[in-house]
Amino acid sequence: MIYVVTGTDTDVGKTVVTAALAATALRRGDRVAVYKPTQTGVRPNEDGDVQNTARWLGAPDRLSVVEGIRLLEPMAPVDAALEEGGEAAADALPTMAEHVRRIKALAQGHDSVIVEGAGGLLVSLTRAGETIADLGAALDAHLVVVTRPDLGTLNHTALTLEAAVARGFARGTLVLGSYPGAPSALHVRNRGNLEALATDRGWDWVDGLPAGLVATGPAQGRNEVLWEAGRRLASVLA
Numbered sequence: 001m002i003y004v005v006t007g008t009d010t011d012v013g014k015t016v017v018t019a020a021l022a023a024t025a026l027r028r029g030d031r032v033a034v035y036k037p038t039q040t041g042v043r044p045n046e047d048g049d050v051q052n053t054a055r056w057l058g059a060p061d062r063l064s065v066v067e068g069i070r071l072l073e074p075m076a077p078v079d080a081a082l083e084e085g086g087e088a089a090a091d092a093l094p095t096m097a098e099h100v101r102r103i104k105a106l107a108q109g110h111d112s113v114i115v116e117g118a119g120g121l122l123v124s125l126t127r128a129g130e131t132i133a134d135l136g137a138a139l140d141a142h143l144v145v146v147t148r149p150d151l152g153t154l155n156h157t158a159l160t161l162e163a164a165v166a167r168g169f170a171r172g173t174l175v176l177g178s179y180p181g182a183p184s185a186l187h188v189r190n191r192g193n194l195e196a197l198a199t200d201r202g203w204d205w206v207d208g209l210p211a212g213l214v215a216t217g218p219a220q221g222r223n224e225v226l227w228e229a230g231r232r233l234a235s236v237l238a
């Protein structure tokens with residue numbers, strides 16, 4: 001099965017959800033691959049999203065992580081390529097067909113392949129302007145949309161779900177990526193509103209992963225709290 005993890009925005013917790021989903025699949029015995037088609041904003045020796053995912057999970061044998069292409073600038077992929085190497089670099093971005101081929105090859109040797117987009121649903125991944133929504137559709141993937149609980153999320157989430165449904169994702173899963181331990185009245189209201197945005201469209205809803213799953217700062221190793229939190233995503237795999 002192929003899962004595409006996108007979000008209502010950048011920085012909403014897609015990587016944390018990707019890692020938690022991978023933990024759930026690994027726990028049930030799957031061979032799991034995590035693919036990031038375009039990793040931007042990371043220097044050659046730095047950890048990107050897939051390396052962080054592998055580290056948080058303790059780099060188990062049954063997990064493979066693969067980056068499509070890495071670009072330096074913290075921008076959308078096409079812009080990051082243009083900044084780094086001009087038109088030639090943008091032309092050298094992998095095409096949609098190349099991403100599809102790589103992901104299908106991963107699906108041959110793994111039970112679950114989890115693909116993490118860059119930014120939100122309609123950010124261009126390729127020079128031709130195809131998006132993670134196009135990639136998900138080409139793969140007939142299960143779409144996972146990660147959202148956040150704070151102010152502004154209702155509009156972003158409604159727009160994202162409407163666009164996803166319009167592109168043929170009649171079903172999918174909305175996940176609240178990070179929910180504070182001491183929520184404000186706004187967080188509580190948004191949690192209910194977000195659940196309704198999902199379920200009114202026939203989408204599944206996964207309640208908030210707790211905030212504080214991932215320590216920031218110097219590289220942290222295997223994260224037992226994240227492994228445990230992965231259980232909340234078991235319904236995505238069912």
Ligand SMILES: Nc1ncnc2c1ncn2[C@@H]1O[C@H](COP(=O)(O)OP(=O)(O)OP(=O)(O)O)[C@@H](O)[C@H]1O
Nearest residue numbers: 010011012013014015016119178210211212213214
């Ligand atoms: N549940 C959580 N617990 C703790 N920290 C979190 C949680 N979710 C997200 N974060 C933190 O919020 C920040 C953004 O999360 P993350 O990197 O997963 O976002 P993203 O949507 O993958 O962003 P990008 O578009 O760059 O891939 C990170 O510093 C991450 O550690």
Ligand SMILES: C[C@H](N)[C@H](N)CCCCCC(=O)O
Nearest residue numbers: 010040041074075076118119
């Ligand atoms: C650099 C960042 N962390 C992401 N990888 C790229 C986010 C692109 C967002 C583009 C946009 O929607 O304006």
Ligand SMILES: [Mg+2]
Nearest residue numbers: 014015049116
């Ligand atoms: Mg990420």
